[in-house]
Structures are given as structure tokens and as C-alpha cells.
Amino acid sequence: MSVELRLLRYFYTIAEQQNISKAAEVLHITQPTLSRQLKGLEDELGTPLFERKRNQLELTQAGLFLRSRAEEILQLTQQTTQEFEDRKNQLFSGHISIGCVEADNSDTLAMIIEDFVSDYPQVTFNIFSGTSDLITDQLDKGLIDAAILLEPINTDKYEDLRLPRTETWGFLVSEDSYFAKSKVMHKEDVPGTAIMLSARPEIQTMISEWSGVSVDDLNVVGNSNLSFNVLPLVSHQVGAALMVEGAISHRQPGDTVFLPLEPAIKTNCVLVWRKERVLTPAVSEFIGYFRDAFKNQSDSEGE
Numbered sequence: 001m002s003v004e005l006r007l008l009r010y011f012y013t014i015a016e017q018q019n020i021s022k023a024a025e026v027l028h029i030t031q032p033t034l035s036r037q038l039k040g041l042e043d044e045l046g047t048p049l050f051e052r053k054r055n056q057l058e059l060t061q062a063g064l065f066l067r068s069r070a071e072e073i074l075q076l077t078q079q080t081t082q083e084f085e086d087r088k089n090q091l092f093s094g095h096i097s098i099g100c101v102e103a104d105n106s107d108t109l110a111m112i113i114e115d116f117v118s119d120y121p122q123v124t125f126n127i128f129s130g131t132s133d134l135i136t137d138q139l140d141k142g143l144i145d146a147a148i149l150l151e152p153i154n155t156d157k158y159e160d161l162r163l164p165r166t167e168t169w170g171f172l173v174s175e176d177s178y179f180a181k182s183k184v185m186h187k188e189d190v191p192g193t194a195i196m197l198s199a200r201p202e203i204q205t206m207i208s209e210w211s212g213v214s215v216d217d218l219n220v221v222g223n224s225n226l227s228f229n230v231l232p233l234v235s236h237q238v239g240a241a242l243m244v245e246g247a248i249s250h251r252q253p254g255d256t257v258f259l260p261l262e263p264a265i266k267t268n269c270v271l272v273w274r275k276e277r278v279l280t281p282a283v284s285e286f287i288g289y290f291r292d293a294f295k296n297q298s299d300s301e302g303e
Contacts, residue, residue, distance in 0.1 A: 005077060007041050008070045010034060011049065015067045018056040094282025097126040099135035099147035102227055103167050104246025105269040109148055112289050123282050132200060139274060145283045150244065151267035152202040158272035161287070164294055167244040167267055169206075170260040171195065172227075172252075174237045184262035185240075187211045192219055194239035196230050199223040207242055210265055231256070 017023040024031045049063035138144045171185045190211045221239045224230045227247040
């Protein structure tokens, strides 16, 4: 046996008003409808809940018992609803600062933000773009709340959530270069080729291990932070630039060619936030949107 919350509210209002006509006015429904609902509730419980005396209704013993329970249930329901409403109101006035590297997962961030602001339109965002080093510095100083970083990256200091979409590493070369007609960049092609790398030690180690050549023995003509800075240099054949394809997927110059590494290197992006930091309701909810978005995929990977 289960009594709907709606019927409990109808019953409780009748008990309060001691009159079906008055209760119907309070509930904004017709008297016949309310009478049918009451009769159905009594039939479901198998006992009368009211006795008619003079011009008002009085509760039976069963009615008195149900009234005490209904009052508790309706009060708890109201409190719970109010708590959720208060929590939502907190989110309404929130602000989130998030850092994001140049990668294909920038689109992932955009999609999550789109869903989030649809539900909480008064939450405002500040997006900080830069290298992983710049972003983690902002994160460590508490200037941003969370960040999307590109592997390889050390996340020991942070809580992290790995994003499922992989990033493809390769070299961006000029269309006039020797390698432009190739579909991939082989590791044998890298020694002797003028290249531009990120200054991050993790990336330099990654390409060194991939090519089998120490960083000191590679022909590194320059280091860069953002891919935007090296695009003109690649076009003028200063060197081939190591990057992920997603960093230039929407703004690759027409006179350049992206060559994936062979054997391939694919890494993921991670959403990170500081350990043991008390998060605002808006930031906590925002991180929750990422968890929910990729929960099904994480569950299937764990099976």
C-alpha cells in the first residue's frame, strides 16, 4: 500500500478546514473532485477518516493517526524542497574561474558550460587560457578554481578527473617542407630535423623517449608555450612544431600540414582542482557535471 503525497496533502487540508468546500477552495480544485479523492483514499486504507457532525467533519481515530503522520511527511517534504531551493539560489549567484590548455577538449569544456549555464543562468564564468605551467601556477595561488590540463602532467597535488577524449600528438610542418607529403612523422625523421618544443620537461621527456634520442641531441631551434605563437614560424619553415592536433583544429593555417606521430602518441586531458580546498557550491556542482557526463563511460571501462 502506498499513499501519494498529493492525497496526503488533500487529506491534511480537509482536516485543517474541517469542511470539504473550504478545503477545495484552498486547494484550487472542485468540491466533487476532492470528495472523490477522499473517498478513494478511504477505500485504499480500508477505513473511514472523517465523521460528519453538524456542519463540519471530525477525524476518526484512524484519521487522527493519519493526520499526525501526514503532518510529519508534508513538513519534511517542504523542508527538503526548501533546502534544494536554497542550494540552487546559492548556485545562482556563483562565479567560476577555470583554466584550459589548447586542446581538442576545449570543446568538451564548452559543452559542459553550455549545459551548466542552461540550468544555472546566473552563474558567471572566467576562462583562463594558457600553458599547463601558467595554469597550474594560477591554480596553486587560488586564482582559478579548476583547470583542464594536458597529459603528460603530474597531478599528485590535485584531485583529478580524466577526460575520455584522447589528444593526438604530432608535428605541424610547412606545406613546402620535405615531410609535407607524408601522412605521418616517423621517429626516424626527427633526429636532424629542426623542431620547436614546449619548455615543459614532461613533454620533452615524452618526445625523447618516443624518438630514442636525448633532448640534448635533438635539433631544438626554439621553445614555445602557445601554439598560436609558432604558427608563423612553421609557415616560414623555421621548424616543425610538436603539438596536439586539437590545439590548431579550428585555426590551422592553410600553408601547414599536421603529421601525427608514428608510432602514435595519444594522451588525455584531466580536470584538476586543489586537494583539501573548500569549494563553493557553484564549483562543486560544476565538477559534478563533469562526473555525470563521463560516468557511464567510466563505469563501462571498469567492467
